[in-house]
Amino acid sequence: MPKHLKPARNYWLVKSEPDVYSFADLLRDKQTFWDGVRNYQARNNLLAMRCGDAVLCYHSNIDKAVMGIAEVVRTAYPDPTVEPEEAKGNWVCVDICAVQALTPVTLAMIKAEPRLANIALIKQSRLSVLPLTPEEYTLLCALGGVKNAR
């Protein structure tokens, strides 16, 4: 396909607590549904995901590091874990599949990297689904030992 016709690809970062669901779990499962988001801004980011978008998986709390690369394989659909009293939020989930693990890129490494000074992970530290620029994505992959990440 000619380069100028290549569909736009977006880049995202999602957080999880590793003792709840880790990137190792995703590698084992191959694919999962990314559920449980109950924040409107994070939900809107889920709604903006397209098949083929790249997703970096970050572990909060214990590891505080980007652990691996995943890819969106199904766009937003109703989150099956929504409780009746949460229904008005129109909460959604997406399906992602594992692509490959990274050498963990720690939060300390990210904070030490001037080119990542404006990353949403730091600017909006409580948001669990956030956008990345292509440059941030490529750099995080490189820091994790993956050059020329797709």
Place this chain on the structure above:
DNA sequence: GCCAACGTTGGC
């Protein structure tokens, strides 16, 4: 365990 950041709720 503490606290900063920040989203949500509810009284007015």
Place this chain on the structure above:
DNA sequence: GCCAACGTTGGC
């Protein structure tokens, strides 16, 4: 519509 109180997240 404002804002105080409260709850949650996540880093330290």
